[in-house]
Amino acid sequence: METRVKLVAIAKDEAAYLPEWIYHHAYFGFDSFDIHVNNTSDKSKEVLEKLSNAYNINIIDSDGLYHKGAKLFQTRAYEYSLKKTPSKQFSHIAFFDVDEFWTPNDFKSSIQEYIKKSEQFDVYLFNWAIHKSDSDFSHCFSKNNVLALDLHVKHLIKLGRKYSLGIHNSNGDNLHYADGNLKTADFLEHVKAKVKIDKGCFPKAFLVHRLYRGQLEYVSMLGRGLPNGNRFKSNRKGYKTDKGLDIEYKIDSYLLDNYYQKYETMLENLDLVSDVFDSKGYVTARYQKLLSVIDNGVNKDEAKVLYRALNNITIPEVVRRRRQIKDELNKEPAQLGLHLTKNDLRHPHKTVSLNGSRNKYIDEIRNASLFFEESDPDIACQLMRIAHKLRPEGEFIKHKLTQMEQKITDD
Known part of the structure; x- marks a missing residue:
């Protein structure tokens, strides 16, 4: 049958x-999308609805599925989509995260062309290539990308076989399992989540993994918490701490x-420009909220x-708080205070009293600067100078x- 991939x-x-x-x-040829939206307070559903005017997107409200069991939610969501995907309409189904980008080495081959090169496999595995050259709200790709190949994989499966679905792989x-070079996969452990790779070059296809993004985005992401109820993501060891071999792609x-x-053009045609701008503001606000949570006190x-x-x-304001956390940890209190005074949070030689409205407008200028950072660096820099003058x-x-x-000087 025709190769069609969900x-x-x-x-x-x-x-x-999401855009x-x-x-x-x-x-790159993926035909359809199942997006399981859950525990969301931003504009994800509105953005997806606009995107569905151009792409085949099934927006699934998965709050109920999540509340049935947070720890097993991801695999249950995958199982739901697999069960609901008719083999008469699709030949394959893939399971990636929103920070993972399937990428052909030549940056032009479609997923269909890739599969057709070796159609005998049941499972196609793609190693992570962890993005190491992101900046705040940057596009995923540039002409020169620093990526670190990782042994972990995500997968795409052929419909019509029986699978026990997992997050990284299925059993x-x-x-028959294929690695990113369309050769039989050489696994490193019995759970089949890691595959041997030649770290000296990129395979025919891989997943660009935006594990970190820019520093502000990374810190903001920590405030999303975990399904087990933890207020902060506990599976991060620091910003860009990977020790793998960095390769320029x-x-x-x-x-x-x-x-x-x-x-x-797609953003303009689907009226998504302002939505993306507002959503970046949401990420920035979550960053600020995380700093406030730290100031209000965290446990040991x-x-x-x-x-x-x-x-x-x-980022200086984050470095200061991390230093404060270290000092408090060394004291080993039963409950950490971590309360910073207003003077601690300000420039040591300047104090400014900002009312709510003024603060809001300065935030909007700052966010506008971040929005233009990639597309128009000069405008972005001018806006940030205004924000700096005001704050x-x-x-x-x-x-x-x-x-x-x-950056402007270097360019």
Whole structure:
């Protein structure tokens, strides 16, 4: 039958990222999407509804499924989609996260072309290539990308066989597994979540894994918590701490320009520009909320999680809080205070009293600067200078302005 591929993902507060992720996979031939939306307070559903005007997207409200058991939610969501996907309409189904981008090495082959090169396999495995050159709210790809190949994989399966679905891979009787080079996979352990790779070069296809994104986004992500009820993500060891071999993945300028021209056109045609802008503001607000939560007090276990997770972050206001966490941990109190005074949170030589409205407008100028950071660096830098002039004590604004000015100088 015709090769048709459905892609399944879970989305919690992913409105800022869904347009690029959906566009990317449709661009490379994925035919349909099942998006399990759960525990979401941003504009994910509205964004997906607009995207569904151009792409075949099944928006699944999975709050009920999540509340039946958070720990098993991901595999149950995958099982739901597998059961609901008719083999008469689709030949394959894949299971990726919204921060994982299936990428052919040549940046032009479709998923169908890739599968047709070796159709005898039941399961196709793609190693993570962890993105190491992201900046705040940057596009996923540039002409020169620093990626670190990782042994972990995600998978795509052929319909018509019996599978025991997992998050990284699936098991079944007499299944044939392919690695990213369309050769028989060489597993490193019995759970089949890691596959041997040649770390000196990229395979024919891989998953660009935006594990970190920019520093602000990374810190914001920690505030999403975990299904077990923890307020902070506890599975992060720090920012860009991977010790794997970094490799530069280069993309032809013509291919990349064509790719992003079509992406910008899609955003405009589907009236998504303002939604993406607002959603980036949501991510920034979550970052600020996380800092406030730290200031209001965390317990000892949470402090340990945050101290580790915030390793290598260079944003001054975050560095200051991590240092405060360390000092409190060394005291080993039963309940950590971590209350910073207003003077601690301000520039040591300046104090500014901002009312709510003024603060809001400055935040909007800052967010507008972040929105234009990739598409128009000069405008972004001008806006950030305005924000800095209005809020000279703002550590994040000062940090970003330095980055932007340096980037313009380097270019």
